[in-house]
Amino acid sequence: MDIRKVKNDKKDALSIAQIGKFQNIKLSQSVSMDIFxxxxxxxxxxxxxxxxxxxxxxxxxxxxxxxxxxxxxxxxxxxxxxxxxxxxxxxxxxxxxxxxxxxxxxxxxxxxxxxxxxxxxxxxxxxxxxxxxxxxxxxxxxxxxxxxxxxxxxxxxxxxxxxLKQIEYLINSPNFSEQIRKNIELINSIPGIGRLTAITIIAEIGDIDGFVKPKHLVAFFGIDSSVNESGKFKGNQNKISKRGTRIGRRALYAAALACIRTNRNGVPINKVLLDYYQVNLNGKKPKVALVAIMHKIINYIFAVLRNQTPFELRDPRIHKQMYLENNSIDYVA
CATH class of the missing domain: 1.10.287 (Helix Hairpins)
Structure with missing residues (x-):
C-alpha cells in the first residue's frame, strides 16, 4: 500500500481498513513511453x-x-x-x-x-x-x-x-525526448555523477513531477529509515527500507562513493560532500555516513531537476547566506 517501510499500530490499522474497504492491494505506476x-x-x-x-x-x-x-x-x-x-x-x-x-x-x-x-x-x-x-x-x-x-x-x-552503444544511440536519436536528454545533462553536471549513472537515475525516476519534495525521492530510492513499533515497543536499530528502485539505489551508492574520493593529485571530487562525510564519521559507522551522502545527492538531483539549471558547487556557509538573503527579499516584497 505504501513504498515506505513503516510498522506500527496506527499504520497497520489503516492498511487493514483500506484493504477491507476497497479490496484492492495492487498498485501500479504509469510509465511514459518516452522513458520506457x-x-x-x-x-x-x-x-x-x-x-x-x-x-x-x-x-x-x-x-x-x-x-x-x-x-x-x-x-x-x-x-x-x-x-x-x-x-x-x-x-x-x-x-x-x-x-x-x-x-x-x-x-x-x-x-x-x-x-x-x-x-x-x-x-x-x-x-x-x-x-x-x-x-x-x-x-x-x-x-x-x-x-x-x-x-x-x-x-x-x-x-x-x-x-552501451545502443543506449547512447537511443539518447542521441532525433525521436528521443529533448526534456529527458536535458535532465540527463543536468544530473551529469553534479560532481561525482558520471554519464551512465545519470542515465540510470533518470531512467528510474522518469518524470520528476511525480515527486513533490526530496523526501518522496528518498523513499523512492529506498534509503529512508524504516519504522518498527508495536504498542509501547519502539525499535531503535532500524535500517534503511531498501524499497523502491533497486537499480537506482545501486547507481546512487556508486555516485556517493565517487563523491567522497580524491583524484590522483589529491584534489577531492566533491569537497563539500567529502567534508560532510568526514564530519558524519564522528561517532557514526561509515555506512551510516555514506547514507547521509546519498541523501545529500538526492537533494542535489531534486534541485537541479526542479529548477532546470546545472549544479553549482558552493560552500555551505555561502549557500546559507544566499538562502537567508533570498528569504528576506521575499518577506519584504
Missing part, C-alpha cells in the same frame, strides 16, 4: 553486468583450485592479458610447456606495456606455476571449464559494450 525504452535498456545492462561478475567470480574460484597463486601474478585475473594467457594455457603444465617468447608477446600486445613488465610477469607466472604443480589439484577437466568460462565472459563483455 531507455529504462529497459539500462536494466538489461545491469543484468548483463551482474551475470558477467558471476562468471568472473567463478573463474577466480576455479583458479584457486587448479592454479593457486595465479592471482598474485595479475592484480586482476580477468584483465585482457590474463584472459589471453588462460585462454591458450589454462593449466600450470600448459604454462610451463609454453614457449617463453609467445607468452611475452601476448603480454605485450594485450597489456600495451613494455618488455620489462612482461619479463617480470612471466618470471612470476613460471614461479607460481611450479608451485601449483605441487600444491594444486591435478583436475585436468578444469581446463575445459576455465576456457568455457572465459568464452562466456568475453561474450557478455561484447554484449555489454553493444548495449
Amino acid at each position: 525504452p531507455l529504462k529497459s535498456l539500462v536494466r538489461e545492462y545491469y543484468k548483463l553486468t551482474d551475470n558477467c561478475s558471476t562468471y568472473k567470480k567463478k573463474l577466480s574460484t576455479d583458479l584457486r583450485v587448479i592454479f593457486p597463486g595465479y592471482k598474485n601474478v595479475f592484480s586482476n585475473v580477468t584483465s585482457n592479458s590474463s584472459l589471453a594467457i588462460l585462454n591458450d594455457y589454462p593449466t600450470p603444465e600448459a604454462v610451463l610447456n609454453a614457449p617463453k617468447d609467445i607468452i611475452i608477446d601476448i603480454l605485450i600486445k594485450k597489456s600495451k606495456r613494455g618488455l620489462t613488465w612482461a619479463e617480470n610477469v612471466y618470471s612470476n607466472l613460471i614461479n607460481y606455476a611450479n608451485e601449483a604443480i605441487i600444491i594444486g589439484l591435478p583436475l585436468y577437466g578444469f581446463s575445459v571449464k576455465i576456457t568455457s568460462t572465459i568464452k562466456i565472459i568475453k561474450t557478455l563483455e561484447d554484449e555489454i559494450k553493444n548495449l
Whole structure:
C-alpha cells in the first residue's frame, strides 16, 4: 500500500481498513513511453553486468583450485592479458610447456606495456606455476571449464559494450525526448555523477513531477529509515527500507562513493560532500555516513531537476547566506 517501510499500530490499522474497504492491494505506476525504452535498456545492462561478475567470480574460484597463486601474478585475473594467457594455457603444465617468447608477446600486445613488465610477469607466472604443480589439484577437466568460462565472459563483455552503444544511440536519436536528454545533462553536471549513472537515475525516476519534495525521492530510492513499533515497543536499530528502485539505489551508492574520493593529485571530487562525510564519521559507522551522502545527492538531483539549471558547487556557509538573503527579499516584497 505504501513504498515506505513503516510498522506500527496506527499504520497497520489503516492498511487493514483500506484493504477491507476497497479490496484492492495492487498498485501500479504509469510509465511514459518516452522513458520506457531507455529504462529497459539500462536494466538489461545491469543484468548483463551482474551475470558477467558471476562468471568472473567463478573463474577466480576455479583458479584457486587448479592454479593457486595465479592471482598474485595479475592484480586482476580477468584483465585482457590474463584472459589471453588462460585462454591458450589454462593449466600450470600448459604454462610451463609454453614457449617463453609467445607468452611475452601476448603480454605485450594485450597489456600495451613494455618488455620489462612482461619479463617480470612471466618470471612470476613460471614461479607460481611450479608451485601449483605441487600444491594444486591435478583436475585436468578444469581446463575445459576455465576456457568455457572465459568464452562466456568475453561474450557478455561484447554484449555489454553493444548495449552501451545502443543506449547512447537511443539518447542521441532525433525521436528521443529533448526534456529527458536535458535532465540527463543536468544530473551529469553534479560532481561525482558520471554519464551512465545519470542515465540510470533518470531512467528510474522518469518524470520528476511525480515527486513533490526530496523526501518522496528518498523513499523512492529506498534509503529512508524504516519504522518498527508495536504498542509501547519502539525499535531503535532500524535500517534503511531498501524499497523502491533497486537499480537506482545501486547507481546512487556508486555516485556517493565517487563523491567522497580524491583524484590522483589529491584534489577531492566533491569537497563539500567529502567534508560532510568526514564530519558524519564522528561517532557514526561509515555506512551510516555514506547514507547521509546519498541523501545529500538526492537533494542535489531534486534541485537541479526542479529548477532546470546545472549544479553549482558552493560552500555551505555561502549557500546559507544566499538562502537567508533570498528569504528576506521575499518577506519584504
